[in-house]
Amino acid sequence: MAAMTRLCRYLIFCEKIIECALRISGPLYIIIATTIIGAVVYVYFTAILPLRCAPWSASFVGHASFGISLVFNILFNYFHCIFTDPGTPPDVMDPENPKHVTLAQHCRRWCKKCRKPKPTFCHHCQVCNRCVLRMDHHCPWMANCVGHRNYRYFFLFLFWLWLGCLYSTFMSRVPLRGFKSRTRASVVFTFIISIAIFLAISFLMFWHVYLVCTGQTTIEFYNNQRDRMAEKRKGKVWKNEYNLGWRQNWQEVFDERGPYWWITWALPRRVPHTNEGLFYPTTDTLDKLRVSEGKEDFALTPQTSTEQTAVSSAKDIV
Numbered sequence: 001m002a003a004m005t006r007l008c009r010y011l012i013f014c015e016k017i018i019e020c021a022l023r024i025s026g027p028l029y030i031i032i033a034t035t036i037i038g039a040v041v042y043v044y045f046t047a048i049l050p051l052r053c054a055p056w057s058a059s060f061v062g063h064a065s066f067g068i069s070l071v072f073n074i075l076f077n078y079f080h081c082i083f084t085d086p087g088t089p090p091d092v093m094d095p096e097n098p099k100h101v102t103l104a105q106h107c108r109r110w111c112k113k114c115r116k117p118k119p120t121f122c123h124h125c126q127v128c129n130r131c132v133l134r135m136d137h138h139c140p141w142m143a144n145c146v147g148h149r150n151y152r153y154f155f156l157f158l159f160w161l162w163l164g165c166l167y168s169t170f171m172s173r174v175p176l177r178g179f180k181s182r183t184r185a186s187v188v189f190t191f192i193i194s195i196a197i198f199l200a201i202s203f204l205m206f207w208h209v210y211l212v213c214t215g216q217t218t219i220e221f222y223n224n225q226r227d228r229m230a231e232k233r234k235g236k237v238w239k240n241e242y243n244l245g246w247r248q249n250w251q252e253v254f255d256e257r258g259p260y261w262w263i264t265w266a267l268p269r270r271v272p273h274t275n276e277g278l279f280y281p282t283t284d285t286l287d288k289l290r291v292s293e294g295k296e297d298f299a300l301t302p303q304t305s306t307e308q309t310a311v312s313s314a315k316d317i318v
Helices: 003-050 058-083 096-107 151-171 180-213 218-233 246-253 285-294 305-313
Strands: 123-125 128-133 136-137 142-146
Touching: 003 151, 058 136, 058 142, 096 151, 128 246, 142 246, 151 180, 180 246
Parallel strands: none
Antiparallel strands: 123 128, 136 142
């Protein structure tokens, strides 16, 4: 018993050390990431592009324009993910706000450290020392939690970085005979670093594509696996009530709807998510809203008073 107690204390101590290290080293990760991105961009425009295309030819302008758009989207989403607050439950419940009243009355999860109600998908981050709405994970490369308000930027950073590494790998495959050793070294460095990062983030990006399409976060995936096994032992089939179908899940996460949502989801945007992150619709809620409004294609984030009432009274808030 005493040995077990010492082991638990040791593990807790190690956990605290890791949390402290992540908190302190966050800016260092950001400097490393921006340095690598800057180095690859510099080599691309000063060495690779002149080797591939004649200066100021049509192909040169096309590749330069595409490269600039990639760099802009990568850096835009990276720094917005870093500096955007992922969201946290309200410190003070406003009695005039129906969402706060409903949350206080029906929420069954309570954070002992923050002394706040924890809405659906909300979890406490030990590194940031606060509750985060729709928390996915704490990312050391962002020095920030990835949650409700900045998940779009995190995903798009992965997407554009993945595309940029693929493009950089393709462009750096050039014959190097007859060029200076410094130029050869720069191009080889760009090729190696690009293909290495491409392979490293490929699994991560497609993992998050899967999570978005199935209406889950990284944390909720493991919770859902546990619930699925528990229901299986009872002879029942477990169903994720927050999985509204890949298209509607995608539209809800990126907050993009309309006829061109399949394009606008990947574009840079600074407008905050229209959903506050306190309530999320379920399949049952969505069916009720469709029946009450007589619509087939329904906006998932509550917009009308009917939608607000239905979502607030649904069981997905507990």
